[in-house]
Every structure is written in C-alpha cells, then in structure tokens.
Amino acid sequence: MPKIKTHLWYDQQAEEAANFYTSLFEDSRVTDVITYENAGPEGQTVKIVTFELMGQEYIALDGGPEFRFNESFSLYVECDSAEEVDHYWNKLIEGGGEESYCGWLKDRFGMSWQVVPRILDELLQDPDTAKADRVMQAMLKMRKIEVQGLLDAANAA
Known part of the structure; x- marks a missing residue:
C-alpha cells in the first residue's frame, strides 16, 4: 500500500x-x-x-530559489489550550516569521502555519447559530487566535 x-x-x-x-x-x-x-x-x-x-x-x-511556499499550503496545529497557542505561535514567528490573520502565520522559512485552539471548532459548531456567528466574527478580526476573545464573543448577549 x-x-x-x-x-x-x-x-x-x-x-x-x-x-x-x-x-x-x-x-x-x-x-x-x-x-x-x-x-x-x-x-x-x-x-x-x-x-x-x-x-x-x-x-x-x-531545491533552490525557483519555487516558494505560499498560503495555499499550510500546516495546521490544533492546540488544547491558550498556552499551547501562545507557545507555538511565538516559537514559529521568532527569528523573522510574519503574523497574518485568523491564526495564520509564516515562519522564517516562508512556510505557512495555522495555530488554532481546539475550542474554536466546538464554538463554531454550536447549535446556537447566533453564538457561532459571534465567534466567527471575533476570530476574523484576530491575528493570533485568542481563546478568551472567542469565549467572550460566545457569551456576549
């Protein structure tokens, strides 16, 4: 196989x-x-x-300079906590990496990564669609995904 x-x-x-x-x-x-x-x-x-x-x-x-990474390919890191998000986010951008939006970044080698807390998927799949929409709108404004910001959006009335 x-x-x-x-x-x-x-x-x-x-x-x-x-x-x-x-x-x-x-x-x-x-x-x-x-x-x-x-x-x-x-x-x-x-x-x-x-x-x-x-x-x-x-x-x-x-392979040489002919081909470069771009955002159409990324490695996805699913994190269990805000501390894990912070750890991987900070390590991956150190030494010349670049922040993007919605949990995306490029490391110093140009590789794109998504650093995402597991709770994001849970909140986006909530049966309360208004709650899920608030979470999505909050996430779209973030660079690094902040767990507390997601929870605040989920619990806003």
Whole structure:
C-alpha cells in the first residue's frame, strides 16, 4: 500500500528548517539527511532531509530559489489550550516569521502555519447559530487566535 508523504521545497534551508520544526514538537525527529555535492544550481550542495513531526513524515529538499511556499499550503496545529497557542505561535514567528490573520502565520522559512485552539471548532459548531456567528466574527478580526476573545464573543448577549 502506498504512503503519502509531504514534500517541502526549500532554498538551501532544508536541514535548518527540519531541525527547527523537530525542536518545537514532542515525539519529533530528523530521521535521515542525504547530501549531494555539486547537484544544485551553480554546483550547490543539495540536501534531502527526512523528518517526523509527531509521527507524520515529511521530506525537505534544498531545491533552490525557483519555487516558494505560499498560503495555499499550510500546516495546521490544533492546540488544547491558550498556552499551547501562545507557545507555538511565538516559537514559529521568532527569528523573522510574519503574523497574518485568523491564526495564520509564516515562519522564517516562508512556510505557512495555522495555530488554532481546539475550542474554536466546538464554538463554531454550536447549535446556537447566533453564538457561532459571534465567534466567527471575533476570530476574523484576530491575528493570533485568542481563546478568551472567542469565549467572550460566545457569551456576549
């Protein structure tokens, strides 16, 4: 049975990115680094780095500057608490990352991430549609999703 793996293209930052990501998440590790000398553009060294984030396998390639990440692809981090949201949000934007809206950010390598508290889905699926709509409207105004702000919107009359 075939395996589906996520393949990520970097411009000479594959190993640095893999080491950074695996340092953030428990049960994560770099499993393989293959180096090819004079294989990239203008004779650059190319690395293929295989790593796991919480059991999910990824392959990172030093492919050169031809292709860049964009927001059409992101990694989704579902958090159990406001503290987890803060932890991952702050770590992922440090060193040159950029905040966006609605829980989206780009890390310093250009990878898009969504850092989302689990309670958001619960509140958006509330049978009280007015409550769910207030939560959605509050979330749309946020950069980092603030759990207390969601709860305040849910409980507003």
